Structures are given as C-alpha cells and as structure tokens.
C-alpha cells in the first residue's frame with residue numbers, strides 16, 4: 001500500500017479516523033483538514049473524543065481506522081517526525097511538580113536536544129514573563145501560572161503545530177485573553193494551532209471550528225460559513241419572566257431550542273415561518289419584546305446537540 005500524499009497547504013489532513021477502547025468506538029470516521037497558519041477550535045461535550053483525536057494526530061495513539069498527515073508526515077508511520085515539530089499541551093498538567101519553573105524548562109529543552117538548554121529556558125522565561133518566578137516549584141503555582149509554564153515548555157522547540165488540549169480550563173478571563181493573544185501571534189508567524197475548549201468566547205476567536213459529538217464530527221468549517229449554512233433562524237426575546245416564557249415556548253410549532261441568557265431567551269428553529277408565528281403569538285400574550293438575530297456559534301452547537309440527542313432517542 002502506498003502512503004497517502006501530503007496535501008499542499010494543509011497542516012492537518014486526516015480522514016476516517018476511528019478509535020475503539022475495549023471494543024467501544026469513541027471516535028468515528030473523523031476527517032479534519034486544517035490549512036497552515038490556521039487556529040482550529042475543537043469543541044464538544046465531555047467524553048466525546050477530543051483528547052483521543054488529538055492524541056491520534058500527534059502519534060501518541062494509533063488509530064484503528066483512517067489515515068492522514070500532520071505537517072506533511074504520515075500519522076501512522078512518521079509520528080517521530082511529527083512529534084519533533086509539534087507542541088502538545090496535555091489536558092492534565094504534564095510537568096514535574098517538584099522541579100522549579102526554570103528546571104522544568106531546561107529539562108524539556110534537553111528532551112528536544114536543543115543546543116543551548118539554559119539559554120533556551122532563559123529566553124522562554126523572558127518571553128512569557130516568568131523570570132520573577134523562575135525558582136518557584138511548578139507544583140506550587142496557581143492554575144494560571146501552571147498554564148503559562150505548560151505553554152512555555154511546549155513552544156521551546158519552535159514547533160510548527162500546536163495541539164492544545166483545554167489549555168485554559170479554570171484560568172481567569174484576563175489570563176485567557178492574554179493566552180489567546182499569544183496564540184494569534186503564533187498563527188500570524190505561520191504556526192498552526194488546534195485547540196480544544198469548552199469556552200464559546202474562545203471558539204469565536206478561532207478561524208475554523210470542529211464540533212465533535214459522541215465521536216462524530218458534526219460541524220467543521222470556518223465560523224462564518226458554519227453560521228451562514230446552519231439554516232438556523234434565531235430570535236432574541238427580552239422578558240421579565242424567562243423561566244415561564246421558556247416553558248410556554250418549548251414544544252410549540254417551529255421551536256427546536258430555547259436557551260436562557262440572563263433576562264433574554266434565544267429561541268431557534270429551522271422552520272422560519274412556524275417559528276416566527278409562535279414567537280409573535282407568545283410574546284404578544286406576554287408583552288415581551290422579540291427581534292430576529294444572527295445565531296451565535298453556541299446556538300448552533302446546542303441546536304446540533306439537541307437534534308442529535310432527539311435522533312438517538314427515536
């Protein structure tokens with residue numbers, strides 16, 4: 001069998017990836033194409049196969065089915081070459097808690113056989129603003145600083161691909177924002193980034209999105225195209241009684257999803273005229289104010305999940 005050719009312009013190009021654990025398929029027929037320099041947001045509920053997919057991309061797990069390339073290298077046969085040029089930030093803190101920040105960075109620099117590990121570590125400390133804390137034990141750091149250290153260690157060898165698995169889970173909004181500014185700076189230099197996240201504001205900062213549900217990639221593409229092609233019509237309703245209004249709307253013609261956002265409801269469906277008739281009728285009864293809106297990515301994901309769960313129950 002000849003190896004698949006690496007497609008020009010694509011940092012990640014995998015097709016039909018499948019993975020089973022103890023006979024249970026947790027990733028099913030997953031195909032992802034990501035151009036160089038793109039930030040790809042990888043979303044989906046807990047246990048849906050994101051980490052498993054990321055591990056298959058960098059050769060830490062062998063797929064049971066499917067094939068493809070990362071950075072032009074075959075994921076099955078050239079994983080050592082992929083790992084050399086990839087920074088992988090695992091979901092769980094992967095560094096030594098009983099080494100200092102500096103020691104951890106030097107250790108990683110040696111792992112990558114960098115010519116001047118001490119200088120490499122020093123440069124990374126400086127770049128990421130960690131100099132003041134260089135002698136602190138990694139295990140004593142707060143969540144946000146652990147995350148900065150993890151990022152610093154996975155970019156030491158100047159990777160061309162970053163695989164970030166929930167890199168900002170539990171990190172405060174300001175630190176998350178700074179983290180994403182750094183991610184964008186890497187992408188501007190041509191680095192490709194695949195980042196799994198549960199945060200919708202982070203999804204909105206990505207060039208492309210994949211939404212995985214029960215091991216299946218249900219949504220894949222550029223954010224604007226996903227919104228345009230969703231076929232989802234959404235109304236925003238301002239109300240004093242979101243809980244009562246939600247109950248009145250659920251199950252009515254055209255209403256496929258209702259979610260609360262503070263004192264607002266987002267009501268969505270794919271049958272525009274049925275939805276419009278229901279929203280007009282119910283809001284008139286309540287004296288609530290409704291207006292059409294462009295669906296958010298979150299609206300689309302919740303709708304996708306609701307539809308898939310309904311399908312599974314039938």
Ligand SMILES: Nc1ncnc2c1ncn2[C@@H]1O[C@H](COP(=O)(O)OP(=O)(O)OP(=O)(O)O)[C@@H](O)[C@H]1O
Pocket residue numbers: 021022026044045046047048049050051052053091
């Ligand atoms: N090594 C393993 N052995 C057996 N089952 C596993 C293994 N790794 C993952 N799984 C199972 O595979 C499924 C997918 O897990 P995975 O960690 O890929 O999900 P995830 O989307 O990353 O979830 P989360 O958002 O919680 O991190 C889960 O049901 C999990 O229990």
Ligand SMILES: [Mg+2]
Pocket residue numbers: 050051052091165
């Ligand atoms: Mg995970």
